[in-house]
Amino acid sequence: MSLIAPILSLMPHRGDLHLLRPELPEELEDLPSTAEGEWRRLSESEVWQAQRGFFHHQGVGAWSKGTVPHYITTNPALARAYAQVVIGYWRDWQRDAMGGGEEPFYILELGAGSGRFGYMFLRALLELRQRSPLASLPFCYILSDFTESNLQFWQSHRSLQPFVEQGVLDFALFDAEKDGEVRLRRAGRTLEPARLARPLVAIANYVFDSIPHDAFAVKDGQLHECLFSHGGLALDGKNPEWFQEVLPEFRSRPIDPAYYPEPGFNALLASYASRLGNSTFLFEVAALRCLDRLRRLTGDRLLVLSADKGYVDEESLQGLGEPHLEGHGSFSLAVNFHAIGAHVAASGGRALFGGHPRSSINICAFLNGAPPGGYVECELAFHEHVVRAGPDDTYTVRRGAEAHYESMTTVQLLSLIRLTRDDPRVVRDCLPALMEKVEEADASLKKEVATVVRRAWDNHYPIGEERDLAFEVGLLMVRAGLHEEALFYFNASLELCGAASATLWNVGMCHLALGRFDEAVARLRRARELDAHVIPLNAFRPNKESSPP
Incomplete structure (x- = not known):
């Protein structure tokens, strides 16, 4: 007996993400100006507050309606690759019989959005843990975001309840732009600096591209800041079409070498001024400060896994033009992963990047602190499951096959x-x-x-x-x-x-x-x-x- 109904036409996939405009204006100072007082550091622009308002008022609808792209960072291939790396990370620390007693290893997902990645990751991690020597290792995954409505959605989602009942999932209201401690909603405890017995894993997918950046230009070896204007119109994140009101403009001016209160940030800027030709580049000031707070929280024992569009080496920063704000209900900017890696290295850590150009997404690992035996298992897992053939390759193959399913x-x-x-x-x-x-x-x-x-x-x-x-x-x-x-x-x-x-x-x-x-x-x-x-x-x-x- 055949009971057949029509199948819906497929939803179109989102087009390839554009990063930065390729042209470098001869004189950024000559861009059309707006009223005095509207030009400011990019990281201090009103667009970031409107962005927060958008996510606060849209809640999970930002993703369920297809407004904000998320598939490429919320799929099973990426979740399983991350799980493999985390298992390797844990094995490195367990190999040296570190303490910690019954306290779990914590995994903190920043900007977890709908919770979809966390769900897939937990499924993969539990399966791999059960098949490894770490079957009894305690851990807790923390879904976090800055808006309460997302926490309410996760706590009521039936697919997450089995993880809650197993004691491997908790929730936290955590703002990556300012918070330095994590208050667990279910356990009722606060993770505070220098009190964690075990290293922390942090996951940041499509997060660093959406929190405050600054922009700079190098001109004949001289560093300039790129001031930003959004056009002078009032921005209201409650309006889902708010970003269409933004008219982005940049103008530049020379800056003092002591631009930031953090000496390490200024040293990195000076390095770019001496090494880059005429180019512009973004500087992830909010992301770097977030990572510094997480390092303090964990006593400098931290693994950060991040997937985003952006740049991972100095060569890719050469000759870039004016920053481009990519609009999709909210907006995002390409991530300067090279700067993040350089900052981590300056603090005694190391960065792991893919070994060949990525067609759609860059997956990075940042490590601070190390067990006495080093990160043998973690680096092996990253090499095998990200570098050699990873989620970006899987995505590329899938995209290529789409036109040939029939x-x-x-x-x-x-x-x-x-x-x-x-x-x-x-x-x-x-x-x-x-x-x-x-x-x-x-x-x-x-x-x-x-x-x-x-x-x-x-x-x-x-x-x-x-x-x-x-x-x-x-x-x-x-x-x-x-x-x-x-x-x-x-x-x-x-x-x-x-x-x-x-x-x-x-x-x-x-x-x-x-x-x-x-x-x-x-x-x-x-x-x-x-x-x-x-x-x-x-x-x-x-x-x-x-x-x-």
Whole structure:
């Protein structure tokens, strides 16, 4: 029995991120000016406060509506690579029998947003820990952000509850721009400087690009600050379109060598002035201060993992033009990872970068402090799971394959899903091709389709998007003749998205195919009660808000 409904057209992927404009104006001072008093350091501009207001008022909607890009830093491939590096980091410290007693290793995710990355990371980390000599090692993952609405969302999210019950997840209101201690919402304790018994891992994906930067220009060896004006209009982050009101302009002027109160920052600026040709560059002042506070919190035992667009070496900073604010509801800037790495190195730490140019995202590790035996396992894991073939490569392969799903075989599509570490986004995008091919598969291959898709479904973390993935996967299982599997997904759709006549009708027809007449009649009657015009064998639900025709 075939119960097939139309599959929704795929949502377009976000275009490649633009970094900086390639042109360097001959004289930045000659840019069109605005009223006196509006020019100020980039890090002190009103745009940052409006940015905070945007995220505060949008909450998780900033991501669920697709306004702010996040897939490239919230996917299973990245989560598993990070988990591998963290396991290596822990093994380095445990190898030297460090103390700590029963206190857990803490992992602090900054700017955790929807919580999706944390969910995928915890799934990967728990699996790897169980398969390693660290199976009994205590740890606690901390989802943190500066806005309370995100914490409320995480605390009520059913997918996170099993981690809370296992004692491996807590929550904290933490502002990366100013906080130096972490107050755990569930444990009721505060992580304070010099009181942590074990090293800390911090995760910052798409965070450093969205907190205050400064901008500088080097002209004939002389360092200039790039003052910024947003056009003089009042900015209101409550308006989701606020960034469209920003008219960014830069003008430069020479600066005193003692620009910052931090001597290390000034030394780094002086190094750029002497080494860069005529160029502009961004300076992650908020990120550097955040890392300094985290170092003090941990007694200089810190691993930071960060994924973002930006620059990792001095060569890539040569000849850059005026900074470009990339708008997407909020805005972001390319991250000068080279400056962060140089600052970490100046404090006695080290930076790990990818070994070849990255096409979409840079993944970096910053290490301060070290166990007596060094970071053998951590660096090996970073090399194997990030440098040699990492999440950026996985993303690039997936993007290249997107245009060819229809010509790929079922076996090839399943291989792609496995390669992406069971990515539900890839399953969603492959659904039209799988729907066309699965009926022709033999029983063994259909079973493998169900197995691979179920693993990807287990990585699915709903945040309220339009697409009802469970409903669509249920249709795939129906096409494969796997009605018990289809019931699992249709029931998941009812649980996540509420009662809908199309879903209930398909549940009823699946029961009928399985010989469960009473259950079938009950669901079909309920479907008719919700919509007297529901059409057998063509149930269709375009999105959560609309009803079937």
